[in-house]
Amino acid sequence: MDGQRLVSMDTLLALNKGLKEMEHGAPVASSLVPLAGQLREFEMPRPIFTSSERNEWAAGIYNNRHTELQMQTDLSKLLKGGATPAQLEEARGQLTSFLRDTLVGMNYAYYEPPGSQLLRTNPLFVRSHDFSGDTVAGVEDLWHAPQLFGQGTPAGGGVHLVGSLADLPYVLSEAEQDFITPENVQALIWRESVPGLLTDAILPRWWHVSRTELHAVALYQRAGEELLTKAASDADLRGKVVSILSERMVPDRLASVDDDLQQGNARDAITWMTPADTLYLTEEFRRRFPQETSVWGPTGQELDGLLRQNPSELNWERISRDFGVPHRILADSYGQQLLNMQPFPAFAGYSSRLMAESWDSNNLYWARLLDEKGISPLELNLLVPELTRRMVEKIFATDFEDWTALLRAMREAGDEFREGKFAGVSATASAMPPQPIH
Amino acid sequence: MSKFPIVSGCILASFVLGFGVQTATTQESEPDIQVFVNMVQLNVAVTDNKGNYITHLRPEDFEIREDGIVEKLATFEEGDEPTRRLFESNGRSSDPAVAPRSKTPELPDSASASELSSLVAGSNVFILFDTSNYMYRGFVFAQDSISDFVRSLERADKVAFYSYSRDLSRAASLTDDRMRVLQGVRSTVAGDDAALYNSLLLTVKEAAQYQGRKVIVVFSNGPDNASVVPPEDVAELAQSTGIVIYMISTREAQLDPVSTAVFQRMTAATGGKVYFAKNWREEKQAFASIRDDLARLYSLSYYPRPNSNRGWREISVKVVGEKGKKYRIRTRNGYRPLPMRFTSGTSAGISVPRSQNGSE
Numbered sequence: 018m019d020g021q022r023l024v025s026m027d028t029l030l031a032l033n034k035g036l037k038e039m040e041h042g043a044p045v046a047s048s049l050v051p052l053a054g055q056l057r058e059f060e061m062p063r064p065i066f067t068s069s070e071r072n073e074w075a076a077g078i079y080n081n082r083h084t085e086l087q088m089q090t091d092l093s094k095l096l097k098g099g100a101t102p103a104q105l106e107e108a109r110g111q112l113t114s115f116l117r118d119t120l121v122g123m124n125y126a127y128y129e130p131p132g133s134q135l136l137r138t139n140p141l142f143v144r145s146h147d148f149s150g151d152t153v154a155g156v157e158d159l160w161h162a163p164q165l166f167g168q169g170t171p172a173g174g175g176v177h178l179v180g181s182l183a184d185l186p187y188v189l190s191e192a193e194q195d196f197i198t199p200e201n202v203q204a205l206i207w208r209e210s211v212p213g214l215l216t217d218a219i220l221p222r223w224w225h226v227s228r229t230e231l232h233a234v235a236l237y238q239r240a241g242e243e244l245l246t247k248a249a250s251d252a253d254l255r256g257k258v259v260s261i262l263s264e265r266m267v268p269d270r271l272a273s274v275d276d277d278l279q280q281g282n283a284r285d286a287i288t289w290m291t292p293a294d295t296l297y298l299t300e301e302f303r304r305r306f307p308q309e310t311s312v313w314g315p316t317g318q319e320l321d322g323l324l325r326q327n328p329s330e331l332n333w334e335r336i337s338r339d340f341g342v343p344h345r346i347l348a349d350s351y352g353q354q355l356l357n358m359q360p361f362p363a364f365a366g367y368s369s370r371l372m373a374e375s376w377d378s379n380n381l382y383w384a385r386l387l388d389e390k391g392i393s394p395l396e397l398n399l400l401v402p403e404l405t406r407r408m409v410e411k412i413f414a415t416d417f418e419d420w421t422a423l424l425r426a427m428r429e430a431g432d433e434f435r436e437g438k439f440a441g442v443s444a445t446a447s448a449m450p451p452q453p454i455h
Numbered sequence: 456m457s458k459f460p461i462v463s464g465c466i467l468a469s470f471v472l473g474f475g476v477q478t479a480t481t482q483e484s485e486p487d488i489q490v491f492v493n494m495v496q497l498n499v500a501v502t503d504n505k506g507n508y509i510t511h512l513r514p515e516d517f518e519i520r521e522d523g524i525v526e527k528l529a530t531f532e533e534g535d536e537p538t539r540r541l542f543e544s545n546g547r548s549s550d551p552a553v554a555p556r557s558k559t560p561e562l563p564d565s566a567s568a569s570e571l572s573s574l575v576a577g578s579n580v581f582i583l584f585d586t587s588n589y590m591y592r593g594f595v596f597a598q599d600s601i602s603d604f605v606r607s608l609e610r611a612d613k614v615a616f617y618s619y620s621r622d623l624s625r626a627a628s629l630t631d632d633r634m635r636v637l638q639g640v641r642s643t644v645a646g647d648d649a650a651l652y653n654s655l656l657l658t659v660k661e662a663a664q665y666q667g668r669k670v671i672v673v674f675s676n677g678p679d680n681a682s683v684v685p686p687e688d689v690a691e692l693a694q695s696t697g698i699v700i701y702m703i704s705t706r707e708a709q710l711d712p713v714s715t716a717v718f719q720r721m722t723a724a725t726g727g728k729v730y731f732a733k734n735w736r737e738e739k740q741a742f743a744s745i746r747d748d749l750a751r752l753y754s755l756s757y758y759p760r761p762n763s764n765r766g767w768r769e770i771s772v773k774v775v776g777e778k779g780k781k782y783r784i785r786t787r788n789g790y791r792p793l794p795m796r797f798t799s800g801t802s803a804g805i806s807v808p809r810s811q812n813g814s815e
Contacts, residue, residue: 169680176683
């Protein structure tokens, strides 16, 4: 949080403790003086506009009264001695606004999107967070989901958020999305998909995911591809596979898969499949046709064995929770889950979040890559945001229905990762040799 | 001293700041502190009151102060001349014109003359071209002007060409291959919202990673309707990383008072210049003026004396003597020591104990 230049929690707690002790008669601790000095270290950015210019050009946007009041806080006189208990208590109260900023800043930092710049550059961004909408006109509901104010207003001092922290990951992603530089010109579906993809990468955490679970997620996907390969030479199986896939693939794509399978071209059929498709195919086939074990190849059999050995660790609900994504609009929840549904095309406005929310594939695919490379699942916490960022750079859609651009971008990012061309990976991940899973 | 005519009449002094970072521990019980040891590099052009460049000044003609503290020059260069190292690591002057001053932070032994030269010689020119909806008119003429500018730059200079609308597009990364840059210019297409300050921020951060003189030349029609960062953040970062910003815009941009104010003040703050061109001929003249600026800069550098100020540090430069009073200096007026992520790690670094640095 260097960019925000916030006062540390240690400093605030130590000041609070010291002032409280002084209230009870303790002498002034010498250590408090430099700590109090830290409250005054913050300097506003060097102004380009005068106050009157801001009033004229950014009326209703620029408002840093909170920060300006903070900068007037000076505890040094109190620490020279002679302060009354009431003055000391008031001084402790003045720490509250600093504490607020530090706590809010921690939330921002926790959900920092990959490639973020605003958070690291504009020191007023966190300080300007306005929970109650005091700083802008026209906000009637208090503590609503946060909104971004001030975009495209150069005299406004930068954007700030107005509202609660409830939708923070998405709004931060929305604010930071344009700092990711596309390899081509910006994709038509950028604004519809990118904030959602970034949110899916920064909200989940994988600290408790085991190697076994990571491997199972990879096996699910590979087993689905195995099933498709066999379906290319088995008409009966093809019918079952297509029936299952019809529940989550749009008709034209499903027709392409069916055509490829009929022609015995499993490889092409697989290129149409998203990781969520193959995962779903495996899970649903196992559920509907539990007796048809002969259709499974080595991968399917390995998965079957793994699931039998670890029924509690590898149940569907857990995998869905660990590798699913939030569906704030579709499910009215930030809970993570895999929603088996057809992808939504991109629309403008309200429904723009639907496209990304119906794309459940990224984290599944990144998990598969890490499993292939023998990388610890803990690294998901570092790599998923970076891989997602790289994927976003590669999105290049040719029309608003070209959601397969996401699939192409994801695979290209994955190929770079496999080939070791992705600098972000080598810098963060430590590859380990694959270990037996029991 | 000789004089060269220029389009605008002022004296240019721009500063390039390089950082070296080392950690100094004063006592075992104290946590390490990171001290940003700055080799502040200055690109200084001097003009008289008619706008003529003043050349052939000597190191001792300049006086530099940081927060009022007189600083000692470490290197000096004029135009394309080789960089002169002005004092050795033991504090002895290698130039009889410059007498050693007492208690100066030592140049690290690792900083050879050639390395010092590489820090300041040549220019890395980043061109940022507006391809937003505001640029439909005159787009092709602007491309032509930029192409001419690229061709006209000195051989020692490297050029990058970026364009922006809502996003930044890196059409040609920093290179000495002029053809690659020209292809990048021709590949641009116009459309979408304008996020000038977002894109300029990214360009500043990228330019800051390189050694040597760094300048950004922005060609923009003005309005910004999509940025999330304010121009003051960009200007401050450019100042703190020693990047000079030039801006060329059209007369239409002057209809937007916000853009006019930002362009004038941001360029002035970084030691650059702004041009509002009426037509494509004036655009070409503006680019030619920038090229002249680049060719006549004095490059100076110094290691700041102990200074406890961790916030904004004011810098002033003047030419000493009676004649110097008539000269004008265009320069950035200071910098803010930066967090470690902005440091290049290539500049000479010095270990400075807490006490020596004057901090706490």
